[in-house]
Amino acid sequence: MRVLIIGGGIAGTAAALALHQAGFAPAIHEAHPDHGEDLGAFLTLASNGMRALGELAAAEPVAHRGFPLTRLRLIDATGTELTNAPLGEPDDPLTRYRCLRRADLAAALQQEVRRRGIPITRGARLSSLTEDAASITATFANGQTATGDLLLGADGLNSTTRSLISPAQPHYAGQRVFYGYTTEATTIANTAASQHPDSITMIRGSKTAFGYACSPSGEIFWFARVSSPPASPDEIATTTPAAWRDYLAPLLRPDTTPAADIVEATPDQLMVTNAVDLPPGMRWHTPRAVLIGDAAHAASPATGQGASMALEDAVILAKALRDTPTTTTALTNFDRLRRPRVEHNIAASAALSAGRPPSGQPPTLTNEELTRQLAWTTPLPVDY
Structure with a gap:
């Protein structure tokens, strides 16, 4: 399967690694001529994000780019300590939270993409899509085109791919x-x-x-x-x-x-x-195009899960395509498995951003269930 990936940032490069590992032929098309990431902001990769990278044999190079966070302290406006507790999965160096610049995470993933021989075309800004029963063609602003069996929109918050699939806009x-x-x-x-x-x-x-x-x-x-x-x-x-x-x-x-x-x-x-x-319930895919990462489910940064959710997407999508007999059912299964979790995160982040506690609804997956979904050698649960 030839897979066109629009966007060479965190979601796009991680998806390329996962698809390559699953035996597909991904190719990245990045709009920026030199880099595709915000050079200034930093992020924390949570244990679930590091676990997803581990399934792609990419946790170690990323870990070297940042520093570990093993405890969470919460203090109030008077300086009184309210909480001091372990954070995530601190016992394993490759599942500890990591703090690093967004650009450094992107660079580590891009280096892995190059090392594994996955092609990246820079300066390729998407302008339109043409899809039929057999293939999908991306046309870029420079007039060039690329055709594949599937296209991934991993082009972030202001996704051009999303604008061609769904009318949803960031709020x-x-x-x-x-x-x-x-x-x-x-x-x-x-x-x-x-x-x-x-x-x-x-x-x-x-x-x-x-x-x-x-x-x-x-x-x-x-x-x-x-x-x-x-x-x-x-x-x-x-x-x-x-x-x-x-x-x-x-x-x-x-x-x-x-x-x-x-x-x-x-x-x-x-x-x-x-x-x-982004609003819940928006359309994520057509028969031959699918959105992942912030293009599909951007959340405010209050929960600190944006990058980790994108890394989970990469693993789960590649497994869905690997384990499911048709692209249509694979994309349906990906949507079914991912939507409850990422929309729960959007709601929790929105509540924190508004100064409210999260709703109290439990996470949609336990840690054990998420670990099984991410485990590369474990088939995904299927429900057509």
Whole structure:
């Protein structure tokens, strides 16, 4: 099976690895001429995401790009510690949470794609699709075309593939999200390294949600979520890091936590984006095209599961195509298996972004059930 993958970011490269491992012939088409990822933001890969990478023999190269997080601390606006507990699956180095820059994760996956001989075409921006009973053809803005048996839309939040399959559009989730890095908050970093090694600290602030983790080199990675109207594209493009710092620090200063000091110690590596999500129930596939990752089920970042859910998608889709007799039934099975889990995550993230606790509905899969679904040698459950 020839599979065209639109997008060379996290979802697209992981899907290429999974499909190649399943015996198919994937080819990646990436719109950007040099890279396909946000160079600034960082993320945490949860244990489920690391487990998915492990099934693709890609956990180790990714682990080397980041640093482990084995405990979660929660403090309130007064600095009182509310929780200090193990995080995820900390016993195995390759299932521990990892904190790393998004671009570093993309680079690690792209390196694995090249090592396994999977082709990547850059500068290929999708403009249209033509589908019939036998094949699907992608036409790109440069006039070139590519034809395959199946097409994966892994082109992220602002997916062109999605616009050709479904009318769904991203919706503002009510928060601006700030990201930053600093090596200047040395006292805070030293305290974190000595008293709370390998921990991520979440702060339930009076006006913001804030989190930070310290790398082994002493660099603090931090984020803040601020409820406000969305920042306009012009505001995001033209506001300087210093201006964002002056906006954010006063919101944090009334609390007795390290948050304001971390922000004020951040020089130029400070950026902002709008938290958005996609509506539940949207169409994910046609007979020969399917959406995965943020193109299908983008959630606001409050649960920190976006990348991990995309990695799960890659494994489950490849297994569905491998284990199911026809493409049509494979895509139906993929939708059936994935939709409840990812839409539960969208709802939980939306609630947190709105300042509400999640609904209390239990996860759609237990850890044991998810592990069985991801296990490469275990056939997927089938229900046509």
